[in-house]
Amino acid sequence: MRCSYCQCEIIRNLTVKELLFPFSISSQRCYLCQEKFAQITSPACPTCAKPGWTSMCDECQQWQQRYPYYDFCHQALFSYDEAFKEWIYQYKFLGDFRLRKTFITEIQHYFSHKKDWIVCSVPLSEKRFFQRGFNQVEAFLQAAGIKTQKLLVKKLNNASQSEKSRQERLAAPQAFRATENMTKIKNQKVLLVDDVYTTGRTLFHAAEILQTYQPKVLHTFSLAR
Numbered sequence: 001m002r003c004s005y006c007q008c009e010i011i012r013n014l015t016v017k018e019l020l021f022p023f024s025i026s027s028q029r030c031y032l033c034q035e036k037f038a039q040i041t042s043p044a045c046p047t048c049a050k051p052g053w054t055s056m057c058d059e060c061q062q063w064q065q066r067y068p069y070y071d072f073c074h075q076a077l078f079s080y081d082e083a084f085k086e087w088i089y090q091y092k093f094l095g096d097f098r099l100r101k102t103f104i105t106e107i108q109h110y111f112s113h114k115k116d117w118i119v120c121s122v123p124l125s126e127k128r129f130f131q132r133g134f135n136q137v138e139a140f141l142q143a144a145g146i147k148t149q150k151l152l153v154k155k156l157n158n159a160s161q162s163e164k165s166r167q168e169r170l171a172a173p174q175a176f177r178a179t180e181n182m183t184k185i186k187n188q189k190v191l192l193v194d195d196v197y198t199t200g201r202t203l204f205h206a207a208e209i210l211q212t213y214q215p216k217v218l219h220t221f222s223l224a225r
């Protein structure tokens with residue numbers, strides 16, 4: 001088996017379950033790649049998982065003023081540190097599709113508690129999709145066996161968020177619109193998924209559209225924060 005990040009050969013004994021059910025062998029990271037990423041543990045902001053906060057962080061307080069009727073609740077697995085930035089650079093910007101499997105174990109574990117939720121990923125613009133060849137969020141969810149619903153479409157083809165300053169990102173206009181699938185979410189639990197939570201602008205824009213279709217709950221999730 002190869003490491004799902006650095007591709008080095010991993011040598012280990014198979015478990016009984018894996019011997020009996022070879023298809024259950026999931027992708028793994030080698031020891032070094034396992035140690036590289038920092039999982040978010042407490043203390044972290046209770047609403048957005050920003051590490052280092054014991055109560056609602058400054059950013060969440062600002063969002064609450066802008067969206068007083070939206071009960072924001074975000075969870076994230078890893079800290080958006082140098083190691084994660086390096087990974088996302090290789091996966092998203094260099095388009096290394098193999099890396100969709102890097103966090104498969106952690107993703108499956110998280111989603112095992114989300115069985116009755118409708119999962120929706122943040123869409124890419126058509127242009128970006130054709131440049132990269134895949135939607136990086138959709139790809140890591142699919143690799144982990146998570147089914148998604150296409151609820152949103154990206155309507156604007158604006159410049160990449162990563163090329164903008166924080167202020168420019170926060171001032172960006174609404175970029176999404178609903179698909180016809182959106183009527184399914186009324187009174188359902190919905191989980192909106194992105195790769196990284198940076199300013200929150202993308203998720204709050206997407207959530208703004210989803211909220212108008214009255215889900216019972218709307219939570220958000222990202223690999224890193």
Ligand SMILES: [Zn+2]
Nearest residue numbers: 003006030033
């Ligand atoms: Zn490795």
Ligand SMILES: [Zn+2]
Nearest residue numbers: 045048057060
């Ligand atoms: Zn927060």
